[in-house]
Amino acid sequence: MKKTLREMRPVCVVGIGLHRYQRMSETPYVALGLTAVREALKDANIEWRSVESAYTGTAMLGMAASRPMLRYLGATGIPMAQVENASASGSTAIRQACLDVASGIADVSIAIGVDKPAPMALASAKTNIHDLVGRRVVPFTHFALLANEYMNRYGATAEQVAAVAVKNNRNGANNPYAQRQKPVTLEEVLAGPPISGSLTRLQCCPIGEGAAAAIVASDDAIERLRIDRSRAVRVTASISRSERVYRGEQNFDAELTRETVAQAYEEAQISPEDLDVVELHDAFTIEELLYVEAMGLCGVGEGARMIASGDGDIGGKCAISASGGLLAMGHPIGPTGAGQVVEITRQLRGEAGIRQQPNARTGLAHMVGIGAVCVVHVLQKAA
Known part of the structure; x- marks a missing residue:
């Protein structure tokens, strides 16, 4: 029988971190991502070795973004995967981390979002199926x-x-x-400046670079790692x-x-x-x-x-x-x-x-x- 997240093991966000969103710079994506991850680890008051799986949401970096970034925290051998789902890439990384914990595959998982501006290459352009627009x-x-x-x-x-x-x-x-x-x-x-129709520049979002990270954990991990339960937020x-x-x-x-x-x-x-x-x-x-x-x-x-x-x-x-x-x-x-x-x-x-x-x-x-x-x-x- 299909289960909802609420019916599985409780999942809580226990650590959060960000690198400021900003215009394109020469800062490497590794530095952007590690800033967010380290802030999240500090926020949860846990060490990297406690994290059991990692998902990196990215749409513009290219292949294999996780390992070159996360190796600086220690080669612990955990499963890592890149998640690409257009603007919902980071959201999907969060979902995958939550499912790992809810299902019991992991007690602690981290979802990371990181990107740097690059020309967008849509797969739909390679289908050889052209729409009318x-x-x-x-x-x-x-x-x-x-x-x-x-x-x-x-x-x-x-x-x-x-x-x-x-x-x-x-x-x-x-x-x-x-x-x-x-x-x-x-x-x-x-x-x-007008962009299109009644929409002006300030009515359109800026696309830059940055990073975000969220650590999710089970009740068992919160107890075992002595994470402050009063700051845990449940994903329902x-x-x-x-x-x-x-x-x-x-x-x-x-x-x-x-x-x-x-x-x-x-x-x-x-x-x-x-x-x-x-x-x-x-x-x-x-x-x-x-x-x-x-x-x-x-x-x-x-x-x-x-x-x-x-x-x-x-x-x-x-x-x-x-x-x-x-x-x-x-x-x-x-x-x-x-x-x-x-x-x-x-x-x-x-x-x-x-x-x-x-x-x-x-x-x-x-x-x-x-x-x-x-x-x-x-x-x-x-x-």
Whole structure:
């Protein structure tokens, strides 16, 4: 009989680490990744030899990224694997680490996300099957068209869509790991260089480099390694789905999100009203509006009004992208999904400082990847 993560051995995030997301530099990926891993080990107060498996989420580095990086911590012979799932690579690495612990294959596993900018080479270009659109509609044009359709359908304004960037850059300004650390006004967002349609530069996420790491452990390991149980955050759902045919729907990413999140709610035994913090795939401002609706945080067509009301602010009903989201925290591809789990863990521990959502107990991390795939995790305060 198929089991959910909640029905298997409990899995808790016990250590988190980041290397700041930043513009491309000469820093080797090994230094980026080791910074995050060492921070996670220190946070968990364990040694590298206690880690029993490792998954590295990366989309642009190339083959065999784990061993040249992790050998500096010691050649312990543990199984290592690279995970590539487009923007959801880090999220998928988290899922694989959780499954190792939940199934009993390992007591302690680490998920790492690390990337450096490089030309994106999509496998679909080598299928010899050409679609009718081809390269005529690049991602930012696709989302500009969705923004235009959303505004026409629901009466939202360009200012309301742009307000997402104002909120997320305000959050990012208080995040020392964010790529964009400067608050912006609505006027600055709207006046920025146009990218496509109504979308300006500040309504599109920056793609840079960085790293994130999360260590997950079983109850037995927490006891044996004397890990501080009060700082452990339980993963109560880990769901991965891929796109199917959605007849009559305008946006397959939103429908895929709706299905994946609904399954995560069921597995974690929660509802949208239980969420205190959400980190979602806001690569473009319009995505945040579409996804909060798909998650059931507000009604269809009400996303713009939800953001305008302050319900998505830190201190509101549910803090959306308290890290700054992809728009301000950045989107280095491989690390992004793992970094979301790091942020939610920090929030549920009550360690987010000025970005802290009061009394946060339940959080959701959501990433969509080209393909299209969607990975969702639900985390809950364990103690």
